[in-house]
Amino acid sequence: MDYVVEMLNIRKEFPGIVANDDITLRLKRGEIHALLGENGAGKSTLMSILFGMYQPDRGTIQVNGKEVRISNPNVANHLGIGMVHQHFKLVENFTVTENIIMGTETRRWGLFLDVKQAGRKIAELSTRYGLNVDPYAKIEDISVGMQQRVEILKMLYRKADVLILDEPTGVLTPQEIHELGKIMKNLIAEGKSIILITHKLKEIKEFADRCTVIRRGKTIGTVDVAATSEAAMAEMMVGRQVSFKVQKAPSRPGETVLKVEGLTVRSARKSQALKDFSLEVRAGEIVGVAGVEGNGQSDLVEAVTGLRKAESGRILLNGKEITSESVRQRIEDGIGHIPEDRQRRGLVLDYSLAENMVLEVYHKAPFSRRGILQSQPIREYAEGIIGSYDVRSGEGAASSARSLSGGNQQKAIIGREIERNPVLLVAVQPTRGLDVGSIEYIHKRLVEHRDKGNAVLLVSLELEEVLNLSDRIAVVNNGELVGLVDAAETNENEIGLMMAGVRKEAQP
Ligand SMILES: Nc1ncnc2c1ncn2[C@@H]1O[C@H](COP(=O)(O)OP(=O)(O)OP(=O)(O)O)[C@@H](O)[C@H]1O
Ligand SMILES: [Mg+2]
Incomplete structure (x- = not known):
């Protein structure tokens, strides 16, 4: 069998916990191999070992059939192994090219020439794999999705054959996830092999050939993805059946807790600012904000939590105006915030x-x-x-x-x-990066919080989560409220159209 990488009986212990306990993972050449496991199961640790960031306490690694000792990431690079980390870090005020050649540049021809040459090579790689990255753009000016493609380019520039992607889709929009899927296909077609960590079973089904499941540091097994259902993989991973549907009684909304009136916020990002936006969230209800990323959601959240100044309009909490209050004061008033980052x-x-x-x-x-x-x-x-x-x-x-x-x-x-126990909980992408079992649990707690008579403002890019969890849904487009609908009386289609700016009245 043609394995590019074999990790055999790997053990890694940290103070108080065995993160990897006799884990075996074999990567075939030219496959996308998913690595699935609960939060804390040991996935990132295992991949950090493969990338030379940690030394295993026990076990062996073989690359192309030969046993190797990967003592640091440079050795991993030489062996053709690259990794995009769960929380990637690029230098914000450097260009794409500068970030990519950092640490590899040879000064033989002088740095200036090298940058030029590297830029050309990066442009070439970008075209070849359909990455669509501008080599001369500054990191701070490009989207998270493109930053991630820069990380992928960095691996390709270093001639990696084995690409490790640790939760690459966690920070991406649905459109960007689709793009990443295409890029991974291109990479495979060129003979690369990929280890993909994701908590989204749908993505495993869509992208991966095989999947290795680990639980609490131990290997549970490796399955053929086409032959295994999402539910079966979830059960292997959590050790019990998981419910994907949120159980909740109809809401019994009370007094208005959050009142946003004619709010206009100028955006710091390139995203659209919030324009004359009004919304109410009452006690005992969850109002979800649906929209394509960058349509004013972050501005709304920042204005409500006090991180950004309102240009005009008012924000009231339980009838008291808080528009110019400090973050600290708003916390005292009873605002809770699960932040995006x-x-x-x-x-x-x-x-x-x-x-x-x-x-x-x-x-x-x-x-x-x-x-x-x-x-x-x-x-x-x-x-x-x-x-x-x-x-x-x-x-x-x-x-x-x-x-x-x-x-x-x-x-x-x-x-x-x-x-x-905040009277208003602003929850932004609350379940990002959580395993399916934890999502089920967190959804329950959010509903409980609602049922105690609190208001919840939920912002999520995942339409399914918004539909599942919310009582009412506010759809934003271009910084404006397109419509407000009852979650029980709408569907993905209708919301999707509204997200594109088509008002409900205008829909067929
Ligand atoms: N440097 C470290 N020092 C101490 N403990 C660590 C360290 N790195 C990881 N751990 C512990 O090892 C366990 C496995 O962590 P790891 O990051 O590998 O999990 P994971 O499977 O990637 O989870 P997630 O899906 O949440 O990212 C965790 O309990 C974590 O607290
Ligand atoms: Mg991890």
Whole structure:
């Protein structure tokens, strides 16, 4: 059998946890091989071992049938292995080309010539694989989707044959996911092999040939994707049946909690600003905002949570105007926020999990007494969240936020925000990066939060999530409200058309 990579009986232990426990994964040449497992199952760890970032405690790796020791990422590069990380990092004020050649440039001809030559080569690669990247654009000016394609180009520039993509679709729009699918097909056609990590079973079905499932650090098995149902893969991964449908009673909306009146916000990004936007969210209901990315959703969220100034219009919370209040004051007023970017806004990565769980309340009793932090109440509070939201890590409350797996970071933020019991919870892409079991659980908690009489403003790019979870749906296009519909009386088609700017009245 023609395997490009074989990872055999890999073990890796971190303080307090065995992240990989006797894992075996064999990658065939020319296949897309999905790696599936719960949050914290050990996927990123296993791939970091293959990329030379960690050394396994036990087990062997073979590349093209030969045993190798991948002591660092340079060795991985030489072996033709490239990786796009779950949280990729490019230098924002450098160009695409500069980012790609960083660390590889030979100075023989002087850097200037090299950049020019590299730019040409990158343009060529981009065309060949259908990546559609401008080699001379600055990273800060391009979309997340294109940034990711830059990461892919970086691997190709380094002549990688084995491409590891760690949750590449988590940050992409549906359109970009479709594009990525085509790019992966092109790569395979050129003889590359791909390991794809994703929590979306639909994507595994669509893109992958085989799938290896791991659970809590152990291999469960490798299956042929065409012959295995989504439900079967979910069950292999979680160890029980998973319900994909949200169970909820009809909402019983009360008083208006959030009132947005004629709000206009100028955008910092290239996305469309919010124009004369009005919306109400009442107690006991979930209002979902549906729209193609960059149509004003972020501006709305930032204006409501206090991160961005309103140009005109008013925002009221339980009847009180909060339009010019500080973020801190709005938190005091009872606004909770699950932010879009968990690493930049949600957590302080170098703090412990316990410290992160009290970021908004540490200055209050019982967490602070006469200005002194009380470690025991903080730890107990954090342990409560860790327990009920199943936040997995090696050392519990003492783990650094950075050491947590991506999905567990997300679960911790959700737990922290819901636990404060905010009258208005602004949840942006709350289940991004979560495994199907966790999604089921988080959806339940969001509905519970609603049923306690709170208001939830849900912003998600996943139409299915918006349709499933919301009571009413506000559709935005071009910074404006296209329409407001009852979730029970609409469908994907109707919302899809509205997202494209076609008002309900104008639809056939
Ligand atoms: N550098 C580290 N130090 C300590 N513990 C770590 C470190 N890296 C990972 N872990 C722990 O190892 C376990 C596996 O983490 P890993 O990131 O591999 O999970 P994952 O399968 O990629 O999950 P996700 O789907 O959430 O990204 C987690 O419990 C995590 O807390
Ligand atoms: Mg991961």
